Amino acid sequence: MTKRFYRDALQLSKDKKKQLMVIGDPCGGTYFQFISDLFPNCEHGDVTLDLFGCSKCNRMDINDMDAWSQFESNSFVVMETGTLSFSKDIRKVLTQIKRISGGDFLSAGGTHGFLWENYLHKTYDKKLNYLTHPFDFREDSFHKSKTLVGKEVLELEFMKL
Secondary structure (H helix, E strand, O other): OHHHHHHHHHHHHHHOOOEEEEEOOOOOOOOOHHHHHHOOOOOOOOEEEOOOOOOOOEOOOOOOHHHHOOOOOOOEEEEEOOHHHHOOOHHHHHHHHHHHHOOOEEEOOOOOOHHHHHHHHHHHOOOOOEEEOOEEOOOOOEEEEEEOOOOOEEEEEHHHO
16 A cells, blocks of 8 residues: 555645655665565655654654644645654644645555554554554545554544644
């Protein structure tokens, strides 16, 4: 799904004459890094955000609300690769994504499912806070996620953030 969403986001950015923002370093951060090295799911955007990203990335913490202010409203098509799972307050982060994208947002999610929820997230990274589902603004109205602590299900109406 990441590969398809990246291609779609890249084309949308050209069609809408907006920059492409990728949230999540395409060079790293996957559970099976050697597979990502051999078969990358996406490439960097005009701007790529990742706290621990490679030298091509803007090393920004997605939880830093002040850092989001450097990006103009409605200036990007945003493609996210699962980094939202590290949000401390997913509503606040999604509100910034909505602002800078004007609604043009694709998220591969990828951190949902029985195995991920119950086992794999514990071995991946202790800083994960959410399980996230894929989101495609062209089809979906609600961004769906679940907190890892408390298992609260969140369905946030993206265009109203």
